[in-house]
Amino acid sequence: MNRRNFFNGAAATAVGAVAAASVSRVAMAALPEPVLQASANTMPPLVPSSGRPYNPVVTLNGWTLPWRMNQGVKEFHLVAEPVVREMTPGFKAHMWGYNGQSPGPTIEVVEGDLVRVFVTNKLPEHTSVHWHGQRLPNGMDGVSGLNQRAIGVGKTFVYEFVARRPGTFMYHPHADEMTQMAMGMMGFWVTHPKTKNPLISEVDRDFCFLLNAYDIDPGSMTPKIMTMLDFNIWSWNSRVFPGIDTLNVRYKDKVRIRVGNLTMTNHPIHLHGHEFEITGSDGGPWPLAARVPEITADIAVGQMRQLEFLADEEGDWAFHCHKSHHTMNAMGHNVPTMIGVDHRGLVGKLQKAVPDYMVMGERGMADMGEMEMALPDNTAPMMTGQGPYGGVEMGGMFSILKVRKDQKPGDYKDPGWFKQPAGTQAFEWTTPLPDPARFKAESPGAKTAPATEVQVRKPTSHKHH
Numbered sequence: 001m002n003r004r005n006f007f008n009g010a011a012a013t014a015v016g017a018v019a020a021a022s023v024s025r026v027a028m029a030a031l032p033e034p035v036l037q038a039s040a041n042t043m044p045p046l047v048p049s050s051g052r053p054y055n056p057v058v059t060l061n062g063w064t065l066p067w068r069m070n071q072g073v074k075e076f077h078l079v080a081e082p083v084v085r086e087m088t089p090g091f092k093a094h095m096w097g098y099n100g101q102s103p104g105p106t107i108e109v110v111e112g113d114l115v116r117v118f119v120t121n122k123l124p125e126h127t128s129v130h131w132h133g134q135r136l137p138n139g140m141d142g143v144s145g146l147n148q149r150a151i152g153v154g155k156t157f158v159y160e161f162v163a164r165r166p167g168t169f170m171y172h173p174h175a176d177e178m179t180q181m182a183m184g185m186m187g188f189w190v191t192h193p194k195t196k197n198p199l200i201s202e203v204d205r206d207f208c209f210l211l212n213a214y215d216i217d218p219g220s221m222t223p224k225i226m227t228m229l230d231f232n233i234w235s236w237n238s239r240v241f242p243g244i245d246t247l248n249v250r251y252k253d254k255v256r257i258r259v260g261n262l263t264m265t266n267h268p269i270h271l272h273g274h275e276f277e278i279t280g281s282d283g284g285p286w287p288l289a290a291r292v293p294e295i296t297a298d299i300a301v302g303q304m305r306q307l308e309f310l311a312d313e314e315g316d317w318a319f320h321c322h323k324s325h326h327t328m329n330a331m332g333h334n335v336p337t338m339i340g341v342d343h344r345g346l347v348g349k350l351q352k353a354v355p356d357y358m359v360m361g362e363r364g365m366a367d368m369g370e371m372e373m374a375l376p377d378n379t380a381p382m383m384t385g386q387g388p389y390g391g392v393e394m395g396g397m398f399s400i401l402k403v404r405k406d407q408k409p410g411d412y413k414d415p416g417w418f419k420q421p422a423g424t425q426a427f428e429w430t431t432p433l434p435d436p437a438r439f440k441a442e443s444p445g446a447k448t449a450p451a452t453e454v455q456v457r458k459p460t461s462h463k464h465h
């Protein structure tokens with residue numbers, strides 16, 4: 001190290017020391033007790049008992065972090081640590097998260113709140129927290145190396161800023177980001193408006209969750225952190241169908257669903273039976289003129305969207321990512337397409353050598369949903385879930401919006417399956433069908449297409465003389 005660098009280093013240390021001193025009075029007073037969550041169930045809304053009042057959100061398969069008021073400051077304590085997350089019953093993953101779960105708890109504050117977040121690092125490596133979307137002093141933005149020194153193993157750092165703008169935000173590490181986000185470190189943040197805001201509607205139900213993705217080999221428990229695109233577990237708040245709780249609302253409720261995307265690809269999030277408007281993003285509430293009816297919102301990487309609608313159709317409505325491979329669990333990969341392949345004769349021969357051998361996908365993959373196939377320990381079946389009329393044949397990013405007349409205001413309990421009123425459900429036609437005109441044209445005598453439509457020819461090899 002030359003003399004010049006030495007002095008720069010010394011100066012940086014001194015600045016660090018001054019900054020630390022300015023918060024140390026607070027840090028030295030007892031920290032707020034960290035609150036840990038053992039359950040992966042959706043917790044009821046945390047109605048504020050101190051600070052400014054607001055209408056709390058419900059985090060899908062998650063919870064809101066309790067706080068304490070300390071001389072007008074809202075204080076939270078996040079603990080970054082390894083966790084075991086149940087992604088769906090029968091499938092647990094070793095992840096990193098906050099306060100016992102991945103994702104971490106939702107943080108809810110009110111516009112204008114002075115917020116202080118203690119972050120204790122119990123990971124095996126350093127970390128930091130970036131407060132995605134917040135207006136804040138540069139030194140609180142959480143990019144390690146750029147805005148602060150990383151939070152070393154065993155250390156606690158303090159972040160302090162005013163929640164200046166109401167809206168839908170998230171938090172995640174900005175230190176060894178690839179590893180730490182692939183391991184499940186992230187959380188939701190909602191800043192509620194202080195007063196009535198013409199662009200922020202008051203709703204009866206306000207749900208939130210993060211889109212996340214993992215690469216976990218069937219039978220293993222730890223996400224592969226080097227995977228760039230080919231993930232096999234597509235989750236909402238680190239849960240996969242049928243482990244994702246349903247969104248239960250009362251008929252005619254005004255509903256808001258806040259979604260943030262921390263995966264490596266976009267997700268077209270699609271709701272059945274209703275039209276919603278996108279009322280805002282992490283950039284803030286959208287002007288009324290920018291709102292149009294939609295049934296699918298494509299949410300790009302790093303984006304957040306607020307979907308709002310009136311739940312005015314009773315029933316059990318599918319709510320899912322529209323990429324069909326994202327509503328599949330682990331076994332959906334590397335299985336060859338077998339539709340139309342005739343296995344007759346082959347199965348018997350193969351079963352002599354491999355007694356468990358079975359044919360998959362000859363008639364499509366629907367058999368997979370019904371099949372009680374022996375799975376490796378600790379994985380989620382590719383497509384699964386029983387509805388009232390059979391297999392739902394889904395996995396991954398799939399849940400159900402349940403709209404009921406008899407759901408009580410503020411009650412989030414699962415009301416069970418919807419019973420369609422008589423005469424309002426698709427039914428089987430049992431009387432004999434007349435021969436459709438098209439079949440007649442195809443009957444004997446009509447000109448038939450040649451049996452072979454595609455001929456494969458090997459490329460001619462170049463002969464060198």
Ligand SMILES: [Cu+2]
Pocket residue numbers: 234266267268321322323326397
């Ligand atoms: Cu998707």
